[in-house]
Amino acid sequence: MMGSLPSTQTAALYRPGDVHLSIVHDYPVPKPGRGEVILKVLACGVCHTDTFLLSGATFDPRTYVLGHEVCGEVVAYGQGVDRDKIRMNQLYMSLIGDHNDHGVNGGPAIFNALGTGLDGGYEEYVKVREDLLVPVPPGVPPEVAAIAADAGITAYDAVANRAGLGPGTNAKVLMFGIGGVGHLGLQYAKHFGATVYACDIKPEARKLALELGATEAFSLLDLNNKITKESFRVDVVIDFVGINQTFQLGFNALKPNEVNFPSNPISVIVGVSPENFTLNSADLLATGAKILSTQYGSREDAVKALELFANGSVRAIVATEPLTNVNKIIDELRAFDVRGRKVVIPHGDHHGKVREFFHSLHQKS
Known part of the structure; x- marks a missing residue:
């Protein structure tokens, strides 16, 4: 018809x-x-x-x-x-x-x-x-429901399924890129109880990250200094940018040192770019990190994302x-x-x- x-x-x-x-x-x-x-x-x-x-x-x-x-x-x-x-x-x-x-x-x-x-x-x-x-649940307008179709689903899959975060987590999470997908991923991780750190080249994005609950928000240079000079380490990296520079910084934040030993370190790549990543196999073996990726999610992820929008959690x-x-x-x-x-x-x-x-x-x- x-x-x-x-x-x-x-x-x-x-x-x-x-x-x-x-x-x-x-x-x-x-x-x-x-x-x-x-x-x-x-x-x-x-x-x-x-x-x-x-x-x-x-x-x-x-x-x-x-x-x-x-x-x-x-x-x-x-x-x-x-x-x-x-x-x-x-x-x-x-x-x-x-x-x-x-x-x-x-x-x-x-x-x-x-x-x-x-x-x-x-x-x-x-x-x-x-x-x-x-x-779409009642109370969620079309503009918001639309972004659940990719940004909402993909961020949820990255946080809940690939990174394995769930209710009551105490993981330390570093996120690159607080944009259309990342600003949702940050809130999912906070919703589950994670301590979230953010990195973005834009001052306004770093400001937004703090507004949404990030503990700290870094520029690329600030994060590099934090890693090399202050032994900053996290358990999980979720990269919504997907370039070699963010991959390298994120991987360095997962490496164990004499001060911090990340538990089951995981790097989740979400962002898309044509750049190649460089990784030393010895570093990978020494770190024991899992490197995962996501390009989308499932119907169940969509339903859960829409529920979080509907109840005001995100x-x-x-x-x-x-x-x-x-x-x-x-x-x-x-x-x-x-x-x-x-x-x-x-x-x-x-x-x-x-x-x-x-x-x-x-x-x-």
């Missing part, structure tokens, strides 16, 4: 070789196939992965709509969709994909998924498989802008000039204004 949807829409297209998206106003509105629905996109987060895709690093020959942090309402059903389970008046967040999905030509599945190979949420109406929909910092501003936001991400997460709104008239709000039930009057 398609209802009275328009035949064309505004969309932001990835074209191979272009460093910016093409804004078009006559892109076809999709039709749902079996087991699929059409979501009216109410919000879609803008992610550093978009800058990675636009850099040409994946050599993707396809033209498609970017945008993988999607939240919206069902406006049309394909055949076979359970309409008692998938309802039109319910707000849904969409998973990017699942662990059964496959990539193209042997590549990772994450680059053949919603907004990362297949048409995503930088359009007014997007086609989504019904099995990828996650209902403060999602989100700014909204019109879809037509998406290239401006991508350039801001390239310059590391975004506080928290930015989200585009395909529908409605923002009049070019930016609206930032801190979603926290504890702050509501």
Whole structure:
């Protein structure tokens, strides 16, 4: 059932070789196939992965709509969709994909998924498989639910599953990059009871880290001095930047010395970059550290992240802008000039204004 949807829409297209998206106003509105629905996109987060895709690093020959942090309402059903389970008046967040999905030509599945190979949420109406929909709890607005689709899930997987932090932990955790994903990861770790230290090149990000509960926040130079001169050590490193410099600093913070002996040291790599990491095998064996990575998480992670948003345990910092501003936001991400997460709104008239709000039930009057 398609209802009275328009035949064309505004969309932001990835074209191979272009460093910016093409804004078009006559892109076809999709039709749902079996087991699929059409979501009216109410919000879609803008992610550093978009800058990675636009850099040409994946050599993707396809033209498609970017945008993988999607939240919206069902406006049309394909055949076979359970309409008692998938309802039109319910707000849904969409998973990017699942662990059964496959990539193209042997590549990772994450680059053949919603907004990362297949048409995503930088359009007014997007086609989504019904099995990828996650209902959004009451009280969580679309702007916040959207970032749960990647930033919320990925940070949760890194903290809870890869790093193994859970309720009552007393681990010391060092996090690199307090941006759209990192500012959530910091709060997850604090929620579980960890002592969190933050490192970011930007003074405003370090300030935000302290506001969100970090014990200390360092520049790269300050952290290096802390490690080399004060024997600073942690049990867990979670790197939301993913460059060789942060990897090396993090690994040095896991090395045992005469003062500190990290327990079961773990390094979790989350950030994406084209840089190679250098590591001495003798250091790795002497340290005994586990080096892990994550590219996403599970439906269960999504549900848990949304619950933390809903009950006010995690403060999602989100700014909204019109879809037509998406290239401006991508350039801001390239310059590391975004506080928290930015989200585009395909529908409605923002009049070019930016609206930032801190979603926290504890702050509501």
